[in-house]
Amino acid sequence: MEYPDLDISDDQRDLRAAARRFAAQVLRPAGIEIDRLSAAAVVAPGSPLFRVTREAAALGYNRLGGVAEIGGLGLPPLTRYLVLEELGWGSVGITGSLFLASTHAEVALLSGNPTVIEEFALPYYACEDGSIVGCWAITEPDHGSDTLGAMRPELNVEATGQVVARRDGDYWVISGQKSAWVSNGPIATHAMLNVQLDPKGTMRDSGVCLLRLDLPGVTHGPALEKHGLRSLPQGELFFEDVRIPAHDMVLRADGYAAYMHNHLSAFNAGVGCIATGLARAAYECALDYCKERVQGGRPIFEHQSVRARLFRMFSLVQSCFALSRDAWVYNLTQIEQGRQARLELSIGSKVYCTQAALEVATLAVQLHGGNGMTKEYPAEMFLRDATALTIADGENAFLTQVAASLL
Numbered sequence: 579m580e581y582p583d584l585d586i587s588d589d590q591r592d593l594r595a596a597a598r599r600f601a602a603q604v605l606r607p608a609g610i611e612i613d614r615l616s617a618a619a620v621v622a623p624g625s626p627l628f629r630v631t632r633e634a635a636a637l638g639y640n641r642l643g644g645v646a647e648i649g650g651l652g653l654p655p656l657t658r659y660l661v662l663e664e665l666g667w668g669s670v671g672i673t674g675s676l677f678l679a680s681t682h683a684e685v686a687l688l689s690g691n692p693t694v695i696e697e698f699a700l701p702y703y704a705c706e707d708g709s710i711v712g713c714w715a716i717t718e719p720d721h722g723s724d725t726l727g728a729m730r731p732e733l734n735v736e737a738t739g740q741v742v743a744r745r746d747g748d749y750w751v752i753s754g755q756k757s758a759w760v761s762n763g764p765i766a767t768h769a770m771l772n773v774q775l776d777p778k779g780t781m782r783d784s785g786v787c788l789l790r791l792d793l794p795g796v797t798h799g800p801a802l803e804k805h806g807l808r809s810l811p812q813g814e815l816f817f818e819d820v821r822i823p824a825h826d827m828v829l830r831a832d833g834y835a836a837y838m839h840n841h842l843s844a845f846n847a848g849v850g851c852i853a854t855g856l857a858r859a860a861y862e863c864a865l866d867y868c869k870e871r872v873q874g875g876r877p878i879f880e881h882q883s884v885r886a887r888l889f890r891m892f893s894l895v896q897s898c899f900a901l902s903r904d905a906w907v908y909n910l911t912q913i914e915q916g917r918q919a920r921l922e923l924s925i926g927s928k929v930y931c932t933q934a935a936l937e938v939a940t941l942a943v944q945l946h947g948g949n950g951m952t953k954e955y956p957a958e959m960f961l962r963d964a965t966a967l968t969i970a971d972g973e974n975a976f977l978t979q980v981a982a983s984l985l
C-alpha cells in the first residue's frame with residue numbers, strides 16, 4: 579500500500595524502500611518465529627532476536643537519531659518516521675526493542691553533560707553490533723498509570739514510589755523494584771530509570787538517572803510470558819543499594835515534570851508510528867487473503883460487504899499515517915530544538931493509531947474466517963500485538979485523561 583507522499587525527497591524514498599525490504603525479508607519472518615518461542619527462549623543465547631538485532635544494528639536501525647559524527651544515522655524526524663513505520667510493518671515487537679535500545683543514549687545527549695555523554699551516548703552510537711541495549715524503566719509493581727500521572731501535578735496523584743534514591747556524598751544509592759513491564763528489561767545493558775528522590779515524599783519528587791545494569795546490586799527478572807508483542811522481551815529490574823555517581827542523576831525534581839512531558843511526547847509519538855505500520859500490515863494481509871479465498875463461487879473480495887470492511891480498514895490506515903506522521907514530525911522537531919512538545923498531539927496519535935490498529939487487526943481476523951484463528955496466517959498475531967500496544971506507554975483511557983487535562 580503506497581501512501582501519497584508528495585513531499586519526500588529521493589533520498590527519503592530510497593531509505594524507506596531499504597527499510598521496506600529489511601522489514602519484509604528479515605523482520606516479518608523473524609517476528610513470526612520469535613512469537614512462537616517461549617519468553618525464556620526469546621532471551622536465551624542463540625535466540626533469533628539477537629541475530630536480527632545484530633543485522634538491524636549493522637544497518638543503523640537502532641541509531642536512527644544521533645548525529646553522524648558519533649555513529650548515529652542523523653536522520654531528520656520525517657525520514658526517521660518513514661523508516662520506523664516500515665520496520666513496524668515488519669515486526670512491531672522487534673521494532674519496539676530497537677526503538678527503546680537507544681533510550682539511555684538519547685537522554686545522555688539531551689543532558690548536554692560531557693561526562694554523561696562520554697559514559698552513555700558515545701559507546702552506544704559507536705557500537706554497530708547491537709550489543710548495547712537500553713531500556714526505560716518507570717513502571718513499578720504497584721504504580722503503572724500513577725507513574726505517568728505523577729508528572730502532571732493537576733492530576734493530583736499521591737503515591738509513594740517503589741524505587742527510591744538517597745544521596746550519599748558524591749553518589750546516589752538506589753533501592754527498589756521496577757515492574758515486569760520494562761521493555762528490553764531482560765536483555766538491557768543500560769537503563770533510563772525513574773526514581774523517587776525524597777524517601778519521605780511522593781512520586782512527584784522524582785528524578786531520572788542513567789546507569790549500567792551490570793553494577794553491583796542490580797538483578798534482572800526473568801522474561802515475562804505474555805499475550806502479545808512476544809518479540810519484545812519484558813521483565814523486572816531489582817536494585818539493592820546500587821551506587822551511581824551524582825552526575826548520572828541527569829534530572830532532579832525541579833525539572834522532572836517538564837522533562838517527562840517531552841519524553842512521553844516522543845515515546846507516544848513513536849508508538850503511534852509503529853502502530854500505523856502494524857495497522858497497514860493487518861490491512862494488507864487481509865486484502866491479499868480476500869483476493870485468494872473463494873466463497874460463493876468467487877474471491878470474497880468481490881462481495882460487497884467484504885469490500886466495505888476492507889475500505890474501512892484502508893481509511894483507518896490512511897488516517898493513522900497522516901496523524902502519526904504529523905505528531906511525530908512536529909514534536910520530535912520541537913524536542914530536538916529544545917522547545918516544549920505538545921503532549922496532547924502525541925497522545926492523540928498514540929491512542930488513535932493503537933485503537934485503529936486494534937480495529938483493523940480485528941477485522942483482518944474476521945475476514946480470514948476460521949483461518950484467522952490459526953498460526954497459518956499472521957492476522958491473529960497482529961491482533962495480539964495491537965492489544966498490547968493499547969497499554970504500552972500508558973493505557974489508552976488513562977492517557978486520554980492526561981491529554982484532556984492539557985486542552
Ligand SMILES: Cc1cc2nc3c(=O)[nH]c(=O)nc-3n(C[C@H](O)[C@H](O)[C@H](O)COP(=O)(O)OP(=O)(O)OC[C@H]3O[C@@H](n4cnc5c(N)ncnc54)[C@H](O)[C@@H]3O)c2cc1C
Binds near residue numbers: 724972
Ligand atoms: C507492551 C507494553 C510495553 C510496555 N513498556 C514499558 C517500558 O518500556 N517501561 C516501563 O516502565 N513500562 C512499560 N509498560 C508498562 C505500561 O506503561 C503500563 O502497563 C501502563 O502505564 C499501565 O499501567 P498498569 O499496567 O499498572 O495499569 P494500571 O495503572 O493499574 O491501570 C489499570 C486500569 O485502571 C485505569 N486507571 C488507572 N489509574 C487511573 C486513574 N487515576 N483514573 C482513572 N482510571 C485509572 C487505567 O486506565 C486502566 O484501565 C509497558 C506495557 C506494555 C503492555
